[in-house]
Amino acid sequence: MNLESRLKNKTARIGILGLGYVGLPLAMEFCRKGLRVTGFDVSSERVAALRRGKSYVLDVPPLELKKAMAAGLFEAQSRFDRIAACDALIICVQTPLRKSKEPDVSNIVSAAGSVAKRLKKGQLVILESTTFPGATDEIVLPILQNGKRKLGRDFYLAFSPERVDPGNHRFGITNTPKVVGGADRASARLAGEVYSQIVDEVVLVSSTRSAEMVKLLENSFRSINIALVNEMAQICHRLGLDVWEIISAAATKPFGFMPFYPGPGIGGHCIPKDPQLLTWKMKTLNFEPRFIHLASAINGSMPRFTVDRIAEILNRDHKALNGSRILVLGVAYKPNTSDFRESPALDVIQLLTEAKAQVTYHDPFVPRIALDGRRMGSSKLTAEAVKSADCVAILTGHRDIDYAKITRLARRVFDARNVTEGLTRRNLHRL
Numbered sequence: 001m002n003l004e005s006r007l008k009n010k011t012a013r014i015g016i017l018g019l020g021y022v023g024l025p026l027a028m029e030f031c032r033k034g035l036r037v038t039g040f041d042v043s044s045e046r047v048a049a050l051r052r053g054k055s056y057v058l059d060v061p062p063l064e065l066k067k068a069m070a071a072g073l074f075e076a077q078s079r080f081d082r083i084a085a086c087d088a089l090i091i092c093v094q095t096p097l098r099k100s101k102e103p104d105v106s107n108i109v110s111a112a113g114s115v116a117k118r119l120k121k122g123q124l125v126i127l128e129s130t131t132f133p134g135a136t137d138e139i140v141l142p143i144l145q146n147g148k149r150k151l152g153r154d155f156y157l158a159f160s161p162e163r164v165d166p167g168n169h170r171f172g173i174t175n176t177p178k179v180v181g182g183a184d185r186a187s188a189r190l191a192g193e194v195y196s197q198i199v200d201e202v203v204l205v206s207s208t209r210s211a212e213m214v215k216l217l218e219n220s221f222r223s224i225n226i227a228l229v230n231e232m233a234q235i236c237h238r239l240g241l242d243v244w245e246i247i248s249a250a251a252t253k254p255f256g257f258m259p260f261y262p263g264p265g266i267g268g269h270c271i272p273k274d275p276q277l278l279t280w281k282m283k284t285l286n287f288e289p290r291f292i293h294l295a296s297a298i299n300g301s302m303p304r305f306t307v308d309r310i311a312e313i314l315n316r317d318h319k320a321l322n323g324s325r326i327l328v329l330g331v332a333y334k335p336n337t338s339d340f341r342e343s344p345a346l347d348v349i350q351l352l353t354e355a356k357a358q359v360t361y362h363d364p365f366v367p368r369i370a371l372d373g374r375r376m377g378s379s380k381l382t383a384e385a386v387k388s389a390d391c392v393a394i395l396t397g398h399r400d401i402d403y404a405k406i407t408r409l410a411r412r413v414f415d416a417r418n419v420t421e422g423l424t425r426r427n428l429h430r431l
């Protein structure tokens with residue numbers, strides 16, 4: 001019986017390689033629709049935690065995980081033998097950038113190799129990991145072909161960008177259209193069939209390269225527009241204008257405008273990284289994507305701009321940054337998440353420390369950070385801590401913090417996220 005009929009009668013088994021913030025929610029979605037899933041992860045700790053019904057992913061409640069396992073729909077494996085038992089294999093492994101800003105595809109190569117070793121005739125392989133245009137065709141395809149297998153006869157191959165937005169309760173896997181590009185037409189059709197089990201809308205594009213490029217456009221669009229408003233923040237500061245007022249008034253335009261907001265920089269695992277995948281690829285083709293470079297430079301200048309603003313505020317009261325006590329509020333890369341990867345707050349703390357300020361931080365979601373080998377713990381947000389700071393710098397606007405009270409108690413506040421919108425006090429300054 002082929003994949004399509006096994007999907008129709010729910011006897012298909014889906015294999016998911018990489019059980020992180022993309023792979024685990026994806027696995028649960030297939031289970032929710034009655035399909036059996038074998039999840040594979042190289043981390044035996046992760047697999048052991050999942051087997052104990054412990055979820056380490058924000059959007060996967062432990063109860064759902066336990067239910068899926070009790071119903072025999074989900075199993076977690078750190079060994080790859082069960083790959084041969086799967087009808088479709090979806091690779092959701094991390095694709096970090098090396099220090100040299102080159103894409104590190106080692107996880108993709110290793111996952112594709114694990115599949116190739118156990119590939120069964122007729123299996124469909126889908127790559128979801130964000131990568132440069134051509135990676136699926138140039139890296140994954142040859143590994144699966146392995147010099148003897150033929151695409152479309154022995155196996156099928158597609159690319160489909162992940163569009164998971166952790167913590168987003170409005171858009172989840174089901175109601176976010178899924179872009180799919182096949183290495184050949186049969187692969188595109190089959191991958192579309194697999195995703196139609198769990199998403200309302202599948203968007204088929206002409207090739208894997210197109211599908212890879214869609215993701216890079218999405219996230220380059222975001223990085224460039226954030227850079228635009230970050231530059232506007234620097235312009236408005238010099239003009240003595242309130243960039244937040246300007247953006248909110250511009251956002252009243254019901255067409256042709258989409259608000260983005262300035263901040264101390266950009267963080268996370270997508271926006272800082274994904275556009276660099278494109279610049280790297282284009283470098284190999286002797287083309288310089290200037291917009292993407294410029295956006296990265298402007299976004300990257302925001303931690304310094306933030307520190308300069310704090311220094312300016314202290315300077316007005318004849319205080320030097322050197323020796324001043326700065327309390328940073330919020331180090332996660334975006335509100336209400338514990339993820340502080342690439343967070344610009346870390347760059348701001350680093351720069352303040354280099355200027356010999358005495359820096360502490362409070363973040364209810366991030367109990368500890370390590371910076372240049374120095375470990376810091378989140379300090380208690382007491383009235384005393386706020387009052388004794390020479391400046392409180394709000395870098396991430398988590399919920400459940402009484403920012404009005406902070407501005408009443410603090411000597412000086414620098415709000416880089418406009419969480420004090422509507423408050424006006426002499427000691428309050430905004431980006």
Ligand code: SAJ
Nearest residue numbers: 162163164165226260261262263266267268270271333334
């Ligand atoms: N940021 C700003 N100003 C903005 C928006 C974001 O400074 O107007 C900053 C955030 O503070 C953060 C960084 O940019 O430091 C990235 O923020 P993000 O909202 O883009 O969040 P991410 O990194 O979780 O991006 C994900 C992406 N999702 C996928 O790649 C599947 C992105 O495509 C989504 O558009 C984004 O979530 C989203 O919309 O939330």
